[in-house]
Amino acid sequence: MADIIKTATREAYGKALVELGRKNEKVYVFDADLAAATKTGMFKKEFPDRFIDCGIAEGNMMGVAAGMAAAGFTVFASSFAMFAAGRAFEQVRNTIGYPHLNVKIGATHAGISVGEDGASHQCCEDIALMRTIPGMTIINPADDVEARAAVLAAAETEGPVYMRFGRLAVPRIFDESYNFEIGKGSYLKEGKDAAIIASGLLVERALQAAELLKSEGIDAAVINMATIKPIDRDIIIDAAKKTGAIVTAEEHNVIGGLGGAVAEVVCETVPVPVLRVGVEDTFGKSGPALELLEIFGLNAENICAKVKAAIALKK
Numbered sequence: 465m466a467d468i469i470k471t472a473t474r475e476a477y478g479k480a481l482v483e484l485g486r487k488n489e490k491v492y493v494f495d496a497d498l499a500a501a502t503k504t505g506m507f508k509k510e511f512p513d514r515f516i517d518c519g520i521a522e523g524n525m526m527g528v529a530a531g532m533a534a535a536g537f538t539v540f541a542s543s544f545a546m547f548a549a550g551r552a553f554e555q556v557r558n559t560i561g562y563p564h565l566n567v568k569i570g571a572t573h574a575g576i577s578v579g580e581d582g583a584s585h586q587c588c589e590d591i592a593l594m595r596t597i598p599g600m601t602i603i604n605p606a607d608d609v610e611a612r613a614a615v616l617a618a619a620e621t622e623g624p625v626y627m628r629f630g631r632l633a634v635p636r637i638f639d640e641s642y643n644f645e646i647g648k649g650s651y652l653k654e655g656k657d658a659a660i661i662a663s664g665l666l667v668e669r670a671l672q673a674a675e676l677l678k679s680e681g682i683d684a685a686v687i688n689m690a691t692i693k694p695i696d697r698d699i700i701i702d703a704a705k706k707t708g709a710i711v712t713a714e715e716h717n718v719i720g721g722l723g724g725a726v727a728e729v730v731c732e733t734v735p736v737p738v739l740r741v742g743v744e745d746t747f748g749k750s751g752p753a754l755e756l757l758e759i760f761g762l763n764a765e766n767i768c769a770k771v772k773a774a775i776a777l778k779k
Contacts, residue, residue, distance in 0.1 A: 469608075470633040474572040476608035477629050478503025480615035481540060481570075485511045490536065491619065494529050496522045496543040501631075502572045504542045522547045526555035526567070533565040538619055541567055545574035545628060549590035560624045561597040568618045568625045575715035576743060576760050577632040577665060579753035586748030592720025594626040595693055601646060602692040604628040604714075604722075606667035607637045610690055613644035621646060630715075632753045634665045637688075649696040655685030658771045659703035659710050663689045663722050666713040666741070666762060673713075673767035684771055695725045697733070704734035709774035711739050713767050715757075718742040737777035739770045 484491045485507055492514045499505035499517065508515040518525035522543050529541040542548070548571040549556070560567045571590060578586045594602050601621060605611040611629060618625040637652075649661070653674050662670035667688050674684045687703060689696065704710060710730060712723040723740030730738050743760055757763060 469636040471608035471636065472631060472633045473605050473608055473611040473629040474503050474631060476611035477570055477572065477615055477627070478506035480612045481507040482510055484616065484619050485514065488538065488619070490538055492516065492532055492537050492539050494518055494525050494539060494541045496520060496525050496547060498543055501544070502542040502570065504540070504570070522552040523555040526552045527559050529567045530559040530563070530565050533567045534563070539567050540570050542570035542572065544585060544587070545571035545590040546585050546587035549593045549626070550587060553593055557597050561600055564599050564623045566622060568627065570627050570629065572629040573631045574628045575630065575664070576748050576756045576762065577630055577715060577753040579631070579756060580750050582750035583747040588715070588717045588743045588748065589720070590628065591692055591716050591722070592724070595720060595725065597624070599623055600693060601625040602628070603646065603690055604663040604692055605690050606664060606688055607634055609636060609638040609640065609642055610644055613642065614690065617644055617646050628664065630665055632665065635668050637667060637671070644690065647691050647694045647696060649687050649689040649691070649699040651685060652688050653684070653686040655683040656707060657683045657709070658775050659685040659687060659707045660713060660767060660771065661687045661689050661700065661703065661710060661722070661726055662713040663692060664715050666715055669762065669764045670713050670767055672764035673771065676764055676768050677771055682771065682775070689722060692722055692725055695729060697729050700726055700729045701733050704730050704736045708778050709737045709771070711741060711767060711770045711774050713741040715762055716742050717745060719745055737774045739774045741767050741770050
């Protein structure tokens with residue numbers, strides 16, 4: 465059996481930036497004194513003249529990135545999700561979102577899997593924040609292959625993009641033939657009893673849950689939803705019609721993230737039970753990443769339980 469390849473999506477982010485830099489001289493990368501952690505240091509090493517360390521001043525970084533974008537450059541501004549989305553929210557909204565500028569935000573170290581850094585750095589609210597900004601595209605890739613594809617697609621997309629990357633090494637799900645498209649979800653497994661719609665590192669756990677449910681005679685579909693905004697309404701409606709029950713799974717607060725986006729579509733179109741797996745409106749805590757994922761119920765077993773509960777709610 466082949467070894468399972470595990471890579472943090474932030475690693476793929478750094479490599480993809482270098483790839484972009486070689487193709488396009490108008491690509492610039494900004495960081496807020498975290499280049500080693502965000503992996504933008506890879507770009508800095510190869511293109512020092514197109515890398516700017518803005519220091520521990522995330523709001524200022526977003527403002528300068530906006531100015532560069534207004535001058536015709538494509539700028540990738542990077543920091544931890546807590547600071548890129550949280551500390552710099554006003555600048556992202558007013559200087560990038562409002563004028564719809566070509567700034568791509570690379571937010572690393574998102575979610576509970578930041579681990580020992582603790583609650584202050586475990587940002588589980590960033591997707592909710594970014595979803596409120598009109599015209600903001602949000603991408604939460606599941607593995608390194610999808611992360612690379614997302615970065616390349618973001619560079620070709622006009623307007624602001626928020627990309628969410630993790631610290632934890634995660635198993636590779638897709639092969640190099642994977643075709644990523646912004647705004648499109650994809651079936652990883654068909655099923656008739658319920659649909660699990662997942663993003664980020666919960667995609668792997670959704671697939672595990674589907675296998676566990678299969679052993680109990682439950683046929684669950686699995687959908688990878690890397691783009692949170694614009695959400696793929698068509699695939700959500702299709703899943704609701706085919707299965708009559710949906711469970712969402714994400715490493716984010718259950719309020720305002722993927723679960724909220726899916727529930728909004730379902731309520732407006734094909735009302736069926738929707739249950740959410742995510743961080744239950746609480747702050748994180750310090751500890752080993754894998755242990756924290758279990759403590760907060762971000763695992764296959766909890767997804768299975770929610771699928772069974774959703775099926776029981778069918779009319």
